[in-house]
Amino acid sequence: MKFLQALKEAVSSISSNRTRSFLTILGIVIGVGAVISLMAIGEGAQQTITRQIESIGTNVIYVMGGNMSQDVTNPRPLTLLDVKALENRNRAPNIEAVSPVLNANSSVKYGGESENTNIVGSNTAYQKIMNLEIAEGTFYSDTEVSSGASVAVIGPELAQRLIGRSSNVVGTSLRINGQPFRVIGVTVAKGGSQFNNPDLNVYMPITAMQMRVQRGDSADRVQFIIVQARSSESMSAAISETSAIMRASHRLSPRQPNDFTITKQEDFLSIANSITSVLTIFLSGIAAISLLVGGIGIMNIMLVSVSERTQEIGLRKALGARKADIKLQFLTESAMLSMIGGVLGIGLGWLLSSAVGIIAARAGTQLVPVIGVGSVLLATLFSAAIGIFFGLYPASRAANLEPVEALRHE
């Protein structure tokens, strides 16, 4: 019998029992929907994270203390001396800018309002490297950095929360860690997630931070150093220059391993990508279990259908149907059931992921779920494969019925 005929018969059989067909494929619909939406959300999250990491600035190298891959005895902390050494243009012609960074959580008070937020201490190069735009007032100057002036640039959302407005706040006096600071600028709103929102940051000269916010810590320590290369072509040259200067600055002998770690922006990207990929695969895998359950549901109903249609199978055999004909008929039916479930599941997945995207946007996180052609194709083929796999047993049971027994069946 031709395949086309098998298709027609499958359509007629499925549509003659709509309620049952729908309930049968529900498992596949939910399974495919879950897989599709999780993959879409995972892909969207990946793109969001990539965008955030890229927004930090381009051609950027991070230098951190310690060495994660090798044992180092007594690693030296990073200090402003290292920054000075890296700023030497003669020794580092491929380095465009260098920024030391201190991060700390501290209380910020205005009037009766108080917020615990992230304080970033750095130099003037930080503004350029991080693409910080100023909406009002100015960023702090080199003079203010060298003098350790008590000035602060704040994010618009922090201004809103503390002062009650996000503009016209320059000149206001805040207390940060109990010390008075004068607001000299407000950054442009960037938007961000719950956990990393630059609109809530306070930026101040690193010197001021060392003296007034992180008192007691050894004076010139920094948490990490950001180095910007002149261009993407000079990245590798900049990395080797940074490494050489840092080794000299830390007085490492040629046999000693680095007591610092150099990381590129791309490394962060690949780490973030691999984390989101693993999460996506893990969650999709869990969702795929429901596909399996859906497949078992199809097998169950196909077995019922075979036993209900035993006499019909006997008749078909009497009229000349071979085993392969009967098998094809039932396999086509289960594959079609499963594929219809797959298509509906893609729709459901699209709905679910759109809903998640809208909810995320409301919560202040930009997350646009991405349903790729690949995942749609995968879902369709996978659901057809499930239909065929779980249809095999009922179909061969039908094909192997003895014609005499089947015809006699009531």
Place this chain on the structure above:
Amino acid sequence: MIDALKREPVIRVRNLKKVYRMGDVEVHALRGIDLEVQPGETVAIMGPSGSGKSTLMNMIGCLDSPTSGEYYLDGQLVSDLEDDELAVVRNKKIGFVFQNYNLLPRANAQQNVELPLRYSSDRSSLRERSAAALEKVGLGDRMNHKPKELSGGQQQRVAIARAIVNLPSIILADEPTGNLDSKSGQEIMDLLLNLNARNGTTLVIVTHDPGVAAQTQRIIRLKDGLVQAEEGAL
């Protein structure tokens, strides 16, 4: 006359035996049947239940294989064919007519008649051939009706059209009038005999009804898995 006698019988059965196992008990359904049916003949097979007539019908219809013995259909030894080869023989050589019609409820008359053609190697002009078969049974105007829209007699006519659509060597009818009132039953018998007379298709009827059997040329009576008596001219 001599030529006619030398003609190859359409059904030739030699010492056919069938043993079923039901649990630990062996049931000897057929104990050695010898039988010949000539082309164009009309034959009735009768016998009480348990006489083996259903088993014999299944053997003749190639729905089941014998335990031992030989069965030649149209000169071809079919008693030791494989399942799929038997399917081809059933499709080409045998037209089944069942007591309960056995039509597919979702398909209309024409689609039901087309079904054997769809399983055959020659799938050309399905519509024309099925329409012609329905014309022959007088249902040319009911082609698009579903079985439940037809009377019992009409449903059996559709089943007969399905049986003849592939131009088989024999029509094998199992109690064809069993579910019908006597008037419709007689119409079905007339149709079967008429098709036999016009096309020379061999007709084998399995029946309880002496009135039906009397209309055939020969009656074969079975008892306890053996041919007990034969009546009628050869």
